[in-house]
Amino acid sequence: MTLHQFLLILRARYPVALFILVATVLAALGVSLLLPAKYTAQTAVLVDIRSPDPLAGTAVPGVVAPSYMATQVDIIGGDRVARQVVKTMKLDQAPGIKEKWQEATEGRGELDAWLAGSLQQGLDVRPARESNVINITYKGNDPELAAATANAFAQAYLDITLALKTEPARLYAEWFDEQTKASRAKLEEAQARLSQYQQKAGIVSSDERVDYETTKLAEISSQLTTVQGETTDSQSKRNSRGDTVAEVMQSPLINGLKTDIARLEAKVQESRSRLGANHPERQSLEAELASLRSRLASEVGRVTNSIETTYRVGKDRERELQGALAAQKARVMQLNKERDELNVYRRDVESAQRAYETVTQSASQTRLQSLSNQTNAVRLNTATPPSAPSSPKLLLNLLIAAFGGTLLGIACAVLLELMNRRVRSTEDLVQMLDLPVLASIVSSAGTARLPGSHRLTLGRST
Incomplete structure (x- = not known):
């Protein structure tokens, strides 16, 4: 079909198209005049997603900002906010509202839920483009009621946002209070066990017995080492020949006796060469030599006996020190064991103390959060009653009807032409x-x- 043919069809069937156009415009005019007037009120809230929480110190990352804003829009349009608006405006107490609910639902469901659903039908929540502002628009038959409802939705959103923030904190605070009591009981129990063990073991907080007993053990060990060295030296002297012992060789008396004996032996030898066996001088010299030799043997025996005595005394002292060393070791080990057990009790107390401090700090923070009255959302303006209705828009409806009627008339004219x-x-x-x-x-x-x-x-034709 060419344009010339199309124009010829329109010229031939323009009465049909004109009739449809006029009918459509008249229908739109009638519907617009019969529809009740609707009034639209709008308010806005600002959601500051970048401001950190003054208690937690955290902020919403910029990456999750779109989803965060979408969540806020869903909260405003949700049932909880709508029910809060019903309670705030006392719509459930309006006269005749229960009869309307009974008629609409036959008594099924809840009145609050039915009213909340009715309010949500006139609600429109949209976030502003590229900003943190959320526009709350409500459309109703009464301008005063529309403005009041829009403001009620904004205030209910602020209240619900605060409740969503404080209610979990309040529950956590109650839970942390119970944990604080349990942690305090564990701390007191650990401290009681520590104090009881200190009293039982006789250990004070500044106990210095371990250092004293350790020093004493070192002294006994040093004495034992010295005595063992002396005993070993005495034993070596005891096993040596008497005249080779250092005390014997270094004794002035014994050395003097040896000198006298050597000198007297020379005289005896000389007297033997010139005097007879019965000569009184010779016998006197031999008697004096025998006496010196007897004194020398006596002195050597006395030194040897002294070494023997020193050896026995050293062995006795060594055994005594060994016994004292073993007893002191047992005492030090017992003290170390007691101190180790005490440290275990102390670590239990320190662990319970840290747990108690951590729980107390968390409980204080959650308690402050439960008492908070500030959120990151604030109202930017207050909805005012609109002076003119937002719908129906007569001129717009007539323009749309004229455009639609024109298209419908042309379509009907073409359809009739194709049929005939x-x-x-x-x-x-x-x-x-x-x-x-x-x-x-x-x-x-x-x-x-x-x-x-x-x-x-x-x-x-043929």
């Missing part, structure tokens, strides 16, 4: 008969006419 096809131009003959046009007769009005009927029967 007429020959309105030479192009129609060419397309239908597939024959060339040899001539056309033009009327005096300048319009092409064909002889006979304007209705064309499809087909080809």
Whole structure:
């Protein structure tokens, strides 16, 4: 179909299109006049997602900002906020509201839920583009009621946001209070065990017995080492020959006796060479030599006995020190064991103290959060009653009806033409008969006419 054919169809069937256009516009006018007037009130809240929590010190990351804003929009449009608005505006106490609910639902469900659903039908919540502002729009029949409802939704959102922040903190605070009591009981129990063990073991907080007993053990060990060295030396002297002992060799008396004996032996030898065996001088010298030798043996024996005595005394002292060393070791080990057990009790007390401090700190923080009255959302403005209705928009509806009626009229004209096809131009003959046009007769009005009927029967004659 060419444009010329289309225009010819419209010119031929314009009454139908005009009728449909007029009917559509009149229908839109009637509907617009019959529809009740709607008033739209709007308020806005600002959600500051970048401000950190003054108690927790955390802020919402910028990456999750879109989802965070979407969550806030869902909260405003949710049932909890709507129910809060019902309670705030006392809509459930309005006269005749229960009868309407009974009539609409036949008593099924809850009145608050039905009212909340009715409010949500006129609510429109949209975040502003590229900002943290959320626009709350409410449409109703009464301008005062629409403004009050929009403001009620904004305030309910602020209250619910604060409740969502403080209610978990309050529950956590109650839980932490119980944990604080349990931690305090464990700390007191650990401190009691520590004090009881200190009293039982006789250990004071500044106990210095371990250092004293350790020093004493070192002294006994040193004495034992010294005595063992002396005993070993005495034993070596005891096993040596008497005249080779250092005390014997270094004794002035013994050395003097040896000198006297050597000198007297020389005299005895001389007297033997010149005096007889019975000579009194010779016998006197031999008697004096025997006496000196007896004194020398006596002195050597006395030194040897002294070494023997020193050895026995050293062994006795060594055994005594060994016993004292073993007893002191046992005492030090017992003290170390007591101190180790005491340290275990102390570590239990320190662990319980740290746990108690951690729980106490968390309990204080959650308690402060439960008492908070600030959120990161704030109202930017207050909705005011609109002076003019937002719908129905008469001019806009008539324009839309005119545009739609025009399209519908044209469509109906074309549809009627297709259902009852007429020959309105030479192009129609060419397309239908597939024959060339040899001539056309033009009327005096300048319009092409064909002889006979304007209705064309499809087909080809022989």
